[in-house]
Amino acid sequence: MVFINLRWSSNMHLIQLVYASRLVGDESVLHSIHSHAVRNNTAHVITGKLLYCSGRFLQVLEGEPAQVHRTFEHIKADPRHSDVTLLMEQAISERAYAHWNMGFRHVQEQELEQYPAYKAYFKDDFSALQIQPLIALEIINTFV
Structure with missing residues (x-):
């Protein structure tokens, strides 16, 4: 888990975007996907959480609309993801995941049981x- 300290204006417009996708390839790329997300999100002041289980991703991204949309476009173009499906986008007054530039959790099949x-x-x-x-x-x- 990586913690960051973000400072932003309280009048800044923020959105939260949630999507689902499928992993292309094997799980050996999970570390690469997460570390890439941490670098990008830190640079673009995006927070959120990535959940992986059984070849599927669920992710929530938060930040300024332009940055979140740009990140989502990169995810859709990433060959490690397929069937990228936008589930929800909403305006938010504050970040729910402000302490994570990208939290990550690999849920095992037995946990899902x-x-x-x-x-x-x-x-x-x-x-x-x-x-x-x-x-x-x-x-x-x-x-969590």
Whole structure:
């Protein structure tokens, strides 16, 4: 976990964007994806959390709209991700993940067994998450 100290104006417009995607390749690239996210997010004052389980990602990004959208475009173009699906975007008054430039959690299959209601979200084509996008944030926040 990497902690950063961010300072920004209280009148700065912020957004929170949540997406899901699939991993292309094997899990050996997870460290590279996370370290790349930490570098980029630190440089662009983006905070958030990345959750990985069973070949699927759920991620929340927070920051100024232009920076978050630019980051999301890079993710969509990243060959390590496929089926990148925007689940939710909303204006926020403050960051929920201000202490993480990119928190990361690799959830193991056996851990997911403790949350049977969430298992389906890591098995389908993300359509259930598109219908109920707040579930994605609930899942992300469950695995601290």
